Amino acid sequence: MFRTGSMRNIYSPNVVTARELAIDQVAAEVGRDPLELRLSTLRDARSVAVLEKVAEAGSWGREMPAGTAQGLGFHSEYKGRAACLIEIDCRPETVSRTVPTAAYAYTGPRVTRAIYAVDVGLTINPRGLEAQMLGGMMDGIANCLSFSLHLVDGAFAEDSWEHAYYTRQWNVPFETQVFILDSSSQPGGAGEFGVAASMAATANAYARATGSMPTSFPINHGMPLAESIVPPGTIPQSPTDGLGRR
């Protein structure tokens, strides 16, 4: 038996990612631009506004080198609207990069730029709201690319944060921007509102960069794990070499 817990934004990231990937597929099928298709089907001005904002701020459609691409995600929840534009780098030299200080066996694609626009209704603390969106983006990127547990022979292979690959500095986009749209609507929630659209946008960016739509998440899940420092089922002693570590 093992204990379970709740993930930030619960089911929305998965559901929204599936939907947004499907919309990009439809756009490709009928030969339309993913932004234009979304704008022409969204029915309210607030939804259009968040998407237009990220498209404009992120120069949607700009030329990018092969192996890199942009992706869009849209989400509506908590009486609000959110959109994200992600740029990802899936080139071999990036995907195989190593981090000298980390035990990562596999680093994988890097999100290089992340732009978010959100309308949560009346905003009381814009800096706090921006912080929640930034944190949510870190979760969305991790959900899409790196953060999972592996159940192997009845036990989880991950023994610590070193091996459960939640976003660390080496996964953080070089550029992040959050736009809070003026709104006179009723205030809604914001604590989890940064996750779903950014997971979806990362998945769409990955699909466009690699030419293949991801169908299971996170994308790195099948890749080699770092060697465990803790024998399964044991509670390890603290190391003794802390003076030399940082």
Place this chain on the structure above:
Amino acid sequence: MPVQKLTVNGQRVEVDVEDDVRLLWVLRDLLDITGPKYGCGLSICQSCTSLVNGKAFNPCSVPVGQLRPSDEVVTIEGLADAVDGDGLHPVQEVWLEEDVAQCGFCQPGQIMAAVDLIQTLLADGRRDVTEAELDSLRNVCRCGTYPRVRTAIRRALAVMAETPVFVRGAGR
């Protein structure tokens, strides 16, 4: 039980505790210095990061008997007073201006790791920090404050390049 003689945040202290007890528990449980956080006890999460002789280290992974009485241990509580001048350490000032902290749990470790990185760069005559150097920071932040950590380090480096500040004991 052996008496351990330590210098913590500029004060000489003596504690009765076995040599192999890790410093983090001596700080937190015996000296009531709870700024360094216990996240993993395994030198992984970096939330306990503090400074010894001006260098970042993980107190969770140092048997207290390894420290000499003259080693200057600085925790987040003592950071402001470990440098010349009144008020907070410049990194703390920038941290507040950039509103970096969310829940705050990892933040003492983030700040101490940032101080160490910036001091190392300044000692090398550097005024800039590369993306790869920022990538190499291992501190886990489950709130995802990473982008503001990067911004704050860049800004604090610019401030400290103008007026260099080194924590007491650095260079030993």
